[in-house]
Amino acid sequence: MCRLILVVLLLFMINGCGPGGGDSSSANNSGNTNEPSVSTKSSSALEVFAYETQRVVxxxxxxxxxxxxxxxxxLLYETQKTINDASTPGDIIVYEALLTEGVSNNNGSYETTLTLGGHIDSIWIIIPAIAYEKRINIINNEIILNITKGS
Incomplete structure (x- = not known):
């Protein structure tokens, strides 16, 4: 008797939970599948990055x-944004998405290799000691930069 109840219960569960089964409140009248949908409102760098489009710079x-x-x-950053805050005089500049940081040698040279997403076409280079802040375009997967006074 117990086995019969288990079999009936199992059949009821299989029929009730299969495609089109369940209660009427979960029925989908639009013709779409019952798969959940995902909606994104932001197009930040993390959402558009794909390993298939990464490159070495x-x-x-x-x-x-x-x-x-x-x-x-x-310091190498992906983006810069300006914040206008009424409680502070002037604008606040914020650099976001730190790519890497390093230190130049005693001769002033610095070389590195970065793996970047294909959506990144320029980076911000910041050298605090000499107050250098500049957006540099990536051309042919290379950045070659000579910094002199006035550049």
């Missing part, structure tokens, strides 16, 4: 001797 940076021969911190 070579960076070669040279800091001129007029900035002294000591080592300099170098």
């Amino acid at each position: 070579n960076l070669s940076l040279s800091i001129g001797s007029e900035y002294t021969s000591s080592q300099k911190q170098i």
Whole structure:
């Protein structure tokens, strides 16, 4: 008797939970499948990155001797945005998505290889010690930059 109840219960569950089964409140009258849909409102870099479109970019940076021969911190960011805050005078500049950071050698040279998403066509190079902030375009998967006074 117990086995019969289990078999009937199992058949009821199979028929009730299969395609088109269940209660009427979950029925889909639009003709679409019962698969959940995903909606995204933002198109941030994390959402458009795909490993299939990543690329290797070579960076070669040279800091001129007029900035002294000591080592300099170098920060590479993907984006920059300006925030207008009424509670502070002026604009606030924020760099986002740190790609990498490093230090130049005593001769002012810095070289690295970056793996970037295909959607990145430029990066921000920041060198705080010499107040250098500039957006640099990536051309043929290379960035070659010589920084001198006035550049």
